[in-house]
Amino acid sequence: MSEDDEVLGGHVQEIRRGSVVLACLAVLRTPQYGYALLSTLDEAGFPVDANTLYPLLRRLEKQGLLSSEWNTDESRPRKFYVVSPLGERLRDEMAQEWADLGARIESVLRGGTP
Template identity: 65%
Template structure:
């Protein structure tokens, strides 16, 4: 029987890169961190805030996201958006994902 800790470790490894792609796709429309957490969770990507915010900062530093502060409301919010470079990466990674999905289906005998 599969150990819960072993399963959790491997699921985390599998999902780590998919969260980057999910963020780049979702953030083609500007959004802020808390709303992004909610969207990710509703889409099946359970991400902890302590994981998401450093990821957003890293993607911004890499030029894959841009950000702007919205101070129109009582609580200022930092809105992130996928940059042109991030959009190119999202498109490429999406194609790679589709190819990998097809390869896994072949391995499973699903053609």
């Protein structure tokens, strides 16, 4: 990978970082366990490494944006996550900010002013 590719990749990664939080809050309207969430996000075009997702889930839970519950009904216990009321509020605010930001970026890309 060239130095230019590394620079570009770093900037693209910065854009994606915040979008993964919003995508998680959107997907977790219904409870999912970590591995299923990885698959769902990947299918939706948000590939996330497990070493990134699990710390993110713990952080969002600690912040009160997610709640979790262990399901021990199956042979293998799984921790299911779901968005909390505070997480729903943040998701809605982030989605609105995302839409507003996208419109402003489109405007400046077309040569207009935001």
